[in-house]
Amino acid sequence: MRQATHSLFAGGADSTPDIPSESVNLVVTSPPFLDVVQYAADNWLRCWFVGLEAKKVPIAMYRDPSNWMAFICRVFSELARVVRRGGHVAFEVGEVRNGTIELERLVLEAARGLPFEALGVLVNVQEFTKTANCWGVNNNSKGTNTNRVVIMRRI
Numbered sequence: 001m002r003q004a005t006h007s008l009f010a011g012g013a014d015s016t017p018d019i020p021s022e023s024v025n026l027v028v029t030s031p032p033f034l035d036v037v038q039y040a041a042d043n044w045l046r047c048w049f050v051g052l053e054a055k056k057v058p059i060a061m062y063r064d065p066s067n068w069m070a071f072i073c074r075v076f077s078e079l080a081r082v083v084r085r086g087g088h089v090a091f092e093v094g095e096v097r098n099g100t101i102e103l104e105r106l107v108l109e110a111a112r113g114l115p116f117e118a119l120g121v122l123v124n125v126q127e128f129t130k131t132a133n134c135w136g137v138n139n140n141s142k143g144t145n146t147n148r149v150v151i152m153r154r155i
């Protein structure tokens with residue numbers, strides 16, 4: 001039986017020099033949605049678990065959608081380096097700012113001109129769950145209520 005192996009690297013998704021070029025078959029990821037979440041505060045437990053200081057992790061937080069798109073473009077440029085031809089990227093985003101910005105549209109625009117073919121966007125519309133009550137959300141109108149997964153193939 002083949003032994004499974006793994007590696008853990010900490011750093012920005014737009015620069016991953018520890019990952020060899022054309023070495024990846026599948027990327028499943030989800031970037032920060034503009035500036036809506038305080039990740040340093042939310043991830044303190046995970047950081048503690050792997051011995052990182054949360055405040056020292058550079059978090060991508062962009063209020064301006066065009067700056068966010070520039071970040072996503074840099075990430076896809078790096079993904080174009082590490083993903084093999086024929087490999088896939090599943091890039092999960094959502095709708096933000098009361099549904100006025102559908103981030104998958106910005107992702108598709110940001111990746112334009114890079115060696116990826118868009119296969120589609122999988123939209124998962126959820127039923128309201130009581131778990132959201134802990135954040136003071138009691139319906140499907142506030143916050144991000146759908147998952148939008150942009151599926152790309154490296155060409």
Ligand SMILES: C[S@@+](CC[C@H](N)C(=O)[O-])C[C@H]1O[C@@H](n2cnc3c(N)ncnc32)[C@H](O)[C@@H]1O
Nearest residue numbers: 011012013014030031032033039043058059060
């Ligand atoms: C929408 S959340 C996705 C969370 C993911 N589904 C998980 O379970 O960990 C975005 C994640 O991107 C991380 N992040 C922030 N800036 C980043 C960067 N420059 N490069 C890579 N990841 C970043 C955040 O800390 C956060 O964990």
